[in-house]
Amino acid sequence: MTQSFDHPLEITGTPPPMVSFRNVCKAYGSLVVLDNLNLDINAGEMVSIIGPSGSGKTTVLRMLMTLEQINGGVIYVDGKPLTHMPKHGKLVPANQRHLRQRRVDIGMCFQHFNLFPHMTALENCMEGPVQVLGMRKPEARARCEELLEMVGMIDKKDQHPSRLSGGQQQRVAIARALAMRPKVMLFDEVTSALDPEVIGEVTEVIRKLVSEHNLTMLMVTHQMGFARDISDRVCFFYGGKIEEQGPPSQIFGNPERERTQQFLSAVREAI
């Protein structure tokens, strides 16, 4: 677990990958959840992560969002280390200050939305810009109303989350994350907790993001059709590792690995 790799202080290249996992390890006690993960994501790329339950998909996003510490390796964002910081010419684990500086580039949407229940939709969106970015309220309101408009929630902007359906809450959550102007957006099974009839309204918003914004996106999903439609690349996770990755046409049309084939046929049968 404590394998020592010589990681560079910065990733060069023109341009460097927007996100780079280098030999990333994560374990809970003796349970290894991410096993020496290497993954580069280019700026503007939409990468989907698929795989069986417990294969470490959520963990990848949580580590990138710095919700928890990794046990080994380094994650870089935009060429600069996220989980570590340079000190005396070496990388050491990041402190809170470094994390807060570097985390601004990343936004995340959760399976269960996690909206703030005591704030209205608009207040949820304005919270980050006003409190964290120090933006003035009128400016933040304008930005957030524009985003709520984009996700089709402007007419519900003064409602509290408890008055909104799951699909509506998730669209507000997407607007809330976008209000911070992240370079990288993470989606963790954002449609899994939704009733089937409202899944479309959320996937439509994500489609719009892909076509109209130059965001880098990493999405964990169980919706194979959706992943096939919008991804530039699909990663199939198995046991904390990337078992196979490639363009959607390859992964869904002509998977090479047996585990990928088994997983996909099991998923198809379930439908």
Next chain:
Amino acid sequence: MFDWKWDFVWEIMPRLLVATGNTLLAAGAGYAIAIVLGLVFALAQRGPSRLLAFVVRELVEFIRSTPLLLQVFFVFFVGPQFGIRLSPWTSGMIAIGLHYACYLSEVYRGGIESVPRGQWEASTALNMSTIQTYRRVIIPQAIPSSLTGMGNYLVGIFKDTPMLSVIGVAELVHTANAIGSEHYRFLEPLTLVGLIFLAISLPAAGLIRLLEGYVRRKLGM
């Protein structure tokens, strides 16, 4: 029949009303201390310093497991031996405020722990600091589930103010006792004090329920 004297009642009423003011003041000031200090104790137990968390945890346990009366005596009588000479009022406020701060810190802790983990994660994803997260996200949501406990302890602190009579704070029981000794009549003053406590406690409990509902609605819960 009782030997109840109405003219005696009217005679002592002004003194009892002043004492009621003192009781309310003691309860209010003690509660204000407890509310703030309780939050400090609750946060310290969740803070980054293991040592501080341990010390505060032990202190809270210690205070919760010893009688308030003993703590009142301790602050007032033992303090001077260490050169800390405090008035009855100051000693009383420290003792009762500290005592109830410990109970309230447990209420807050419960409230804070009842906020789902996803709220912390969403706050981190918005890059909020720990302090911002507590102030803007966690504490506002911890309040509704803490209100019942907070209300109960407000009534509790009010009913415990007579403990301060032992060090000479002129609250209701102290005053009733003084009147009784002066006139050799205890029936009227003590009965009146009981009625005054009842007349305040009962409506207060009702008001607290109303306030709870109001705050919950206000927070959109």
